[in-house]
Amino acid sequence: RRCAHQPPARLSVTSHNLTLLDPGKACAVRPSRERESPRATSGVRLMANLKSVYLIGGGSRGDVQPLISLGQRLKKEYGYRIVLFAGIENERFCEVHGFELVPLFSVRELIKQPKIKKALEEASDDSLQVWEVLGQQLSEHAVDDAMIVYNALKDDGSAVAVVASSTHLQLAYALRRKLPHLAYIALLLQPLCPSKYYPPCFVDVKALPPPASFKDSPALVRLSMQALQQAMLNLLLALMPESTNLKLHNDVWLAVTAQLGDQNRKVCAAFGLEQEAKSVEDRAKLAVKRFRNEEEGYRTLYAISKHFFKRPPTDLPSSVTDAVTGSLFLKQVEDHLEVDERSDKLKEFLSNAEEPPIYIGFGSMSISKPAQVVRTLLGALQLARKRAVILRGWAELSTECIDAQQDMALLEYAAKHVLFADSVPHDWIMPRCSINVIHGGVGTTSAAVRAGKPLIVMPFAFDQAFMADRVVEHGIAYRAPSVAKCSAKKLASLIKKVSGNKKMYERAAKLAELVRQEDGPGKAVEMVQIEIEKTQRAAAVSGEAEAEP
Secondary structure (H helix, E strand, O other): OOOOOOOOHHHOOOOOOOOOOOHHHOOOEOOOOOOOOOOEEOOEEOOOOOOEEEEEOOOOHHHHHHHHHHHHHHHHHHOOEEEEEEOHHHHHHHHHHOOEEEEOOOHHHHHOOHHHHHHHHOOOOOOOHHHHHHHHHHHHHHHHHHHHHHHHHHOOOOEEEEEEOHHHHHHHHHHHHHOOOOEEEEEEOOOOOOEOOEOOOOOOOOOOOOOHHHOOOOHHHHHHHHHHHHHHHHHHHHHOHHHHHHHHHHHHHHHHHHHOHHHHHHHHHHOOOOOOOOOHHHHHHHHHHHHOOOOOOOEEEEOOOOOOOOOOOOOOOHHHHOOEOOOOOOOOHHHOOOOOOOHHHHHHHHOOOOOOOEEEEOOOOOOOOHHHHHHHHHHHHHHHOOOEEEEOOOOOOOHHHOOOOOOHHHHHHHHHHEEEEOOOOHHHHHHHOOOEEEOOOHHHHHHHHHHOOOEEEOOOOOOHHHHHHHHHHOOOEEEOOOOOOOOHHHHHHHHHHHHOOHHHHHHHHHHHHHHHOOOHHHHHHHHHHHHHHHHHHHHHHHHHHHHOO
């Protein structure tokens, strides 16, 4: 599987001396190489005999790691130079794998904003509200990010492909119109293509907003109508699940497309382009068409396991099912295992009892009242008499959040039975724990399924409720309220239910075995390479036609 443009093995990368340059000039974190072109434009040094693949992503570690996995294999199997556009928090990832990093707006900083924290915690009451708030915030940075990416790409003659995650699809679609000689691949971690066999993945169908006509009504009226609407929806899902799912897909895509409309308009305007579709309805239809791989010039891949659905979506066309690669994980955990002062302490804690501890982590979720959450978690562990490793996460959870006098009993229990970890890879820690308590992010859930242990999922927003419901369907998880709204007693009861359920452990191990047999990165790399070669052939034919008299 070697391309004509791949350099000989002796011209491989030799070292990774990293220097962070100015992102405003579309510069990169640049590894040194044996042979470099004397030409450098837009601050990105172009490497002789190397072709470049640009990866664009955002969000948490679980969102970016699949891109890292893909880049790792593209570099190893085809010799590509890999450039990642993402938040500065991914610098360590790029250093380990010899990628170049062009920093974009940091989603980690976005999540810390009070508006976002509030929307995340209220998402269990209105799962569309967070999209409205997030869309407004992302729109403010869309043009800056778009110009950083465009300025790097337009001057790089070595570029052959752009791979974008779901956070930057609007940018990738606009770039395709501006720089059509490149291959464009969307790498999606969620099943965005509508199907009658599952509800839309970006909202919680158990927490839809009240009818628009009652939005400004008194609270009692609004909540009553919301409850009535939810009861009717639950009845329809029970009686007519397939037609109800399709209706939900249509309504939700219209709502999300409307909330992303300003971002789409700004990016197109920055590139001197008209919007491809003026109306919300037409833009929603265009997005679905691309998700179904029904438009030339774009290729959508689904980096999810085919075993993820208890009931396979057989109504999807082969253009979608053939594009399901399997989850993308790093080949070796050691490649990305951070070594810090806590490593020895963590290893000792894991081996210091007969029963493995519970893992608790909420990844990139931000929490406005961390003290309340820490009390809930420690209280549940104390009631269930369990040990745990708790990931601090972006919410920065720790015993420092609670009061030394008021919470003395909890602190004493935590000192003996709980370890707070700064950073630890999920695919290293989760198999070593007995239960994984998570928020349900797609990357975290995929890692938990792969670990082969039962789950307790406490979704906040986005795709998390959807992911929770899918693992519940497999009989390997319980869904709990969001950690901001769950009581210690409720969480403790779920921990006890999982601990005594041997069948749940057996089902989790069986599903993990199936998922681990997939080679997601291998299939994804193969499909990206096919798209690159197809685009290059088309460009060559176009060039020959233009050269004819």
